[in-house]
Amino acid sequence: MSGAETGQCDRLQRALCECHRRIPSGPARDSGCRHLNRSLAQCLVSVACPDELEAVRSLCSSAGTALKRSQCQEAQLSLSTCLSSHQLSP
Helix, strand or coil, X not given: CCHHHHHHHHHHHHHHHHHHHHCCCCHHHHHHHHHHHHHHHHHXXXXXXXXXXXXXXXXXXXXXXXXXXXXXXXXXXXXXXXXXXXXXXX
């Protein structure tokens, strides 16, 4: 995932950093910045693994048959694998 690919998430990252700067560490920050943290995470996942994320959204959106639950689990595994491939090695 290159800088150009994550460019669309820059605004959210700046807003989250500003939220962390304005609110002291603790429960108030956790609560006050939660929506920005979640939005940034969703943005980054959608950039890194768009197809896998869409599969999870469509297959895991509601309860269903055993087949749909199985397909949902497979989609979640594919998303997890995709995200793992973007992690930096320690």
